[in-house]
Amino acid sequence: MSRIISGDDVIILTGKDKGKIGKVIKVIKKKCIAGQKRCFLIVSGVNICKKSTKATQNKKGGIVNIEKMIDISNVAFFDSETGIQTKIGYKFIDNKKVRIAKCSGKVIS
16 A cells, blocks of 8 residues: 555655655556566656657647656655655544654644
8 A cells, every 4th residue: 555645745765856846646556577566656747758749630749748657665755844755654543544744743634
């Protein structure tokens, strides 16, 4: 189970976009060759690549910018209240499981 869900703010830890902050658009879970499950994220404004598209009857051809997937191990949750990256934990409050930020102890969702 992934602790980061769509709509969360994350900070990039490695690669060409190291230090950038973006919002998670989509979480993708894939099976690898060895049968292990891996999680990938699509983050807005991060890991942007150019893709050439062919012209069709309805659309023009050209070069478009698309956001590629990034591995979940290369990002960390960004707490906008404290302004630092933090880990995510879980607590039961009123018999409901909620996510909390470990550095501040505040409820995320």
